[in-house]
Amino acid sequence: MDLNLTDEQRLLRESAERFVAESYDADHRRKMANDPLGFSPAVWKQFAELGWLALPIAEEFGGLGGSAVEIGILAEAFGRGLVSEPYIATVVLGAALIERCGSTAQKQAILPKIADGSLKLALAHSERAARFDLAKVATTATKTAQGWRLAGSKIAVLDGHAADEIIVSAHIHDHRGPSGRIGLFLVPATAPGVAISDYERLGGGRACNIELSDAHLPEDALLGNGHDALPAIEWAVDRTMAALGAEAVGIMQVLLDTTLEYTKIRKQFGRPLSANQVIRHRLADMAVQVDEARSMALRAALKVDADPVERARAASGAKAKIGKSARFVGEQSIQLHGGMGVTEELEVGAYFKRLVAFDTLFGGSAHHYGRHARLGRTTVPA
Amino acid sequence: MDLSFNAEERAFQDEVRGFIARNLTDEMKRATALTPSVFSDPDIGMAWQRALHAQGWGAPGWPVDHGGPDWTPAQRWIFETESARAGVPNVNVMGVKMVGPVIIGFGSPEQKNFYLPRILSGEDYWCQGYSEPGSGSDLSSLKTRAVRDGDDYIINGTKIWTTHAHHANRMFALVRTSDGPRQQDGISFILIDMRTPGITTRPILTIGGDHEVNQVFFDDVRVPVANRVGEEGKGWTYGKYLLEFERGSGIASAKLREGLKAIAELAESDLTGRAIDSPDIATRISEVEVDIDALEMTELRVLAALQTGQNPGAVSSILKLRNSEIRQAVTRLGVDVIGHDALAVEPMRPLYKLNHEPAMPEEMLTVVPEYLNGRAYTIFGGTSEIQRDIIAKMMLGI
Numbered sequence: 001m002d003l004n005l006t007d008e009q010r011l012l013r014e015s016a017e018r019f020v021a022e023s024y025d026a027d028h029r030r031k032m033a034n035d036p037l038g039f040s041p042a043v044w045k046q047f048a049e050l051g052w053l054a055l056p057i058a059e060e061f062g063g064l065g066g067s068a069v070e071i072g073i074l075a076e077a078f079g080r081g082l083v084s085e086p087y088i089a090t091v092v093l094g095a096a097l098i099e100r101c102g103s104t105a106q107k108q109a110i111l112p113k114i115a116d117g118s119l120k121l122a123l124a125h126s127e128r129a130a131r132f133d134l135a136k137v138a139t140t141a142t143k144t145a146q147g148w149r150l151a152g153s154k155i156a157v158l159d160g161h162a163a164d165e166i167i168v169s170a171h172i173h174d175h176r177g178p179s180g181r182i183g184l185f186l187v188p189a190t191a192p193g194v195a196i197s198d199y200e201r202l203g204g205g206r207a208c209n210i211e212l213s214d215a216h217l218p219e220d221a222l223l224g225n226g227h228d229a230l231p232a233i234e235w236a237v238d239r240t241m242a243a244l245g246a247e248a249v250g251i252m253q254v255l256l257d258t259t260l261e262y263t264k265i266r267k268q269f270g271r272p273l274s275a276n277q278v279i280r281h282r283l284a285d286m287a288v289q290v291d292e293a294r295s296m297a298l299r300a301a302l303k304v305d306a307d308p309v310e311r312a313r314a315a316s317g318a319k320a321k322i323g324k325s326a327r328f329v330g331e332q333s334i335q336l337h338g339g340m341g342v343t344e345e346l347e348v349g350a351y352f353k354r355l356v357a358f359d360t361l362f363g364g365s366a367h368h369y370g371r372h373a374r375l376g377r378t379t380v381p382a
Numbered sequence: 383m384d385l386s387f388n389a390e391e392r393a394f395q396d397e398v399r400g401f402i403a404r405n406l407t408d409e410m411k412r413a414t415a416l417t418p419s420v421f422s423d424p425d426i427g428m429a430w431q432r433a434l435h436a437q438g439w440g441a442p443g444w445p446v447d448h449g450g451p452d453w454t455p456a457q458r459w460i461f462e463t464e465s466a467r468a469g470v471p472n473v474n475v476m477g478v479k480m481v482g483p484v485i486i487g488f489g490s491p492e493q494k495n496f497y498l499p500r501i502l503s504g505e506d507y508w509c510q511g512y513s514e515p516g517s518g519s520d521l522s523s524l525k526t527r528a529v530r531d532g533d534d535y536i537i538n539g540t541k542i543w544t545t546h547a548h549h550a551n552r553m554f555a556l557v558r559t560s561d562g563p564r565q566q567d568g569i570s571f572i573l574i575d576m577r578t579p580g581i582t583t584r585p586i587l588t589i590g591g592d593h594e595v596n597q598v599f600f601d602d603v604r605v606p607v608a609n610r611v612g613e614e615g616k617g618w619t620y621g622k623y624l625l626e627f628e629r630g631s632g633i634a635s636a637k638l639r640e641g642l643k644a645i646a647e648l649a650e651s652d653l654t655g656r657a658i659d660s661p662d663i664a665t666r667i668s669e670v671e672v673d674i675d676a677l678e679m680t681e682l683r684v685l686a687a688l689q690t691g692q693n694p695g696a697v698s699s700i701l702k703l704r705n706s707e708i709r710q711a712v713t714r715l716g717v718d719v720i721g722h723d724a725l726a727v728e729p730m731r732p733l734y735k736l737n738h739e740p741a742m743p744e745e746m747l748t749v750v751p752e753y754l755n756g757r758a759y760t761i762f763g764g765t766s767e768i769q770r771d772i773i774a775k776m777m778l779g780i
Contacts, residue, residue: 260778284769284770295676302384320669
């Protein structure tokens with residue numbers, strides 16, 4: 001048992017925090033908010049040069065073989081800066097699914113390009129009728145003589161507008177009809193029959209909805225050999241929730257620090273707000289919740305490779321608990337800033353909105369406490 | 383970073399399990415499960431202390447030259463986790479975890495030689511003389527006075543909420559030896575033999591039906607000056623040092639997990655008509671379990687920080703705050719899970735020596751008393767409000 005950071009992990013944290021502090025200031029964020037792409041290709045290039053795009057990818061495919069703990073370190077720093085580059089979509093979700101489901105040829109073709117920054121991915125899985133149920137997929141992939149024909153509607157595709165290739169989940173219909181298996185298909189963003197409508201995402205960055213109407217794909221668009229991909233999707237989403245949890249911790253820490261400073265400076269009734277016990281106790285509760293959230297994000301990261309039930313309960317527990325803390329810390333940050341907190345003149349609102357997006361993404365607290373409960377009680381030791 | 387145990391740690395885990403299997407009797411286990419308060423009765427608790435001492439594990443947190451086992455943080459973690467899982471009795475923490483560290487840190491060589499071995503062996507049973515009727519959260523306003531008379535102090539006053547004063551043969555107490563400019567000045571830390579003439583103890587029954595705490599009165603009680611720990615008038619410093627041990631040195635999550643497990647087992651049993659089938663109950667169990675996961679991870683982070691010589695700071699207040707709140711959440715859940723059986727009151731104590739058939743299954747006997755007594759969790763050792771004050775001051779600088 002060892003819970004100390006290695007020297008490499010400490011260095012990663014320092015360089016990530018330094019990068020965000022130096023390059024990702026309020027001006028940059030404002031510029032990105034009004035940018036049609038929603039992020040900066042120059043920054044993406046820097047990510048590649050710093051080795052961050054290669055971080056979780058196996059060494060044999062041009063990566064660094066990093067763990068979820070390192071991803072968490074990076075994500076927390078990204079949260080502090082409200083980074084809007086498509087890191088989660090491409091590296092945490094996309095690369096993980098390619099590495100787990102792809103054939104050797106597919107991995108060799110795609111992963112080195114993610115690592116060097118020349119290829120971006122997105123996952124199109126969610127559908128309106130499925131709500132947060134990962135098993136519910138109405139999109140179909142029908143076997144044709146030439147390959148596959150995809151039809152269906154996807155929503156909330158993170159950074160889909162920027163992706164070169166979109167990983168689309170669909171129920172496989174082969175020559176015998178519905179197979180009961182979900183397949184993952186690599187769909188070029190420019191393929192005929194693929195209509196992407198992108199929108200500004202709550203809290204920064206962009207997302208899109210995708211209509212697939214008779215999109216024809218070659219045989220090798222299917223990732224791997226067509227085994228049911230649902231376990232892989234759950235695995236990848238659990239990993240992603242651990243990373244998003246760490247990002248939320250970074251966001252919450254900024255809100256706590258900012259709000260604390262404000263209550264020291266802002267004077268009413270002739271004294272600073274922080275002179276009031278009701279304010280001090282509110283801030284203490286916020287600090288406790290940020291600390292608990294940090295523990296849960298780390299715990300989820302340390303369990304991404306545990307057995308599926310333990311991993312899923314750790315991920316859902318973290319998502320539920322951090323989501324709850326995020327709402328509390330975010331809402332109280334606005335409350336303690338008073339009227340100014342509700343305006344676009346301060347950045348508190350932008351940080352808050354990213355937390356609301358975090359809480360919603362892949363299901364909120366109620367959904368994840370429910371999943372945690374359904375997966376049963378566990379007495380697995382730490 | 384890695385949560386799993388290495389080969390040596392697994393071997394130690396086996397050693398702890400073996401020790402517990404050899405020494406924990408069914409009677410001790412049942413008595414512990416049927417004790418609805420924080421502390422085991424001394425006959426049970428001290429029997430366990432003697433077994434631990436015989437193994438060299440009588441005081442896990444002490445330095446090795448005073449009889450500590452010299453464990454790594456991981457070993458400490460394993461010991462506490464396995465102990466909680468097996469349901470071992472609670473030992474006299476006022477001795478091992480409170481006054482022990484103060485004597486080690488600030489006591490004279492004579493005090494160390496006399497008291498520490500008696501704590502380890504279980505020969506002495508300690509109680510804590512801190513709160514007074516007029517001094518609760520504002521502890522340093524305490525008025526119990528020790529007046530110098532030759533080689534003695536003469537003590538007058540009263541202490542309250544004194545856990546197990548009716549069992550203890552010794553008390554450590556904060557008393558006023560002078561009046562300084564600040565109320566924290568002039569307090570001294572004194573060790574008192576409970577058999578000294580002039581000490582009387584009045585039981586206080588708590589709402590759960592237990593006699594755990596007392597009020598202790600001092601009428602011209604003569605205590606040798608040699609029983610003072612450290613310097614006269616510096617007792618507040620020693621007393622606060624002790625409170626940090628009281629609040630933050632423990633590993634609480636393992637016990638919380640066992641408590642929740644017992645409630646979840648009731649919820650899954652026919653005794654409660656399978657309360658777990660209600661989605662509300664199932665979700666609340668998950669919420670509490672996740673809170674325990676978070677506390678456990680924070681405890682592990684603190685252990686790691688201590689290992690590298692870092693000071694965890696006000697995190698002991700976070701641990702105390704969350705531990706007490708989660709304990710209350712577990713007990714609240716328990717009452718809701720047992721349903722109508724929560725209406726029956728069992729006034730006899732101890733619950734493991736009832737001479738009649740109780741109105742409810744034995745598994746439920748402690749549920750309501752634990753909930754009621756457990757309201758004290760967020761009060762003793764510094765209320766939640768005081769912990770928030772400390773977090774705001776020490777962590778946030780306001």
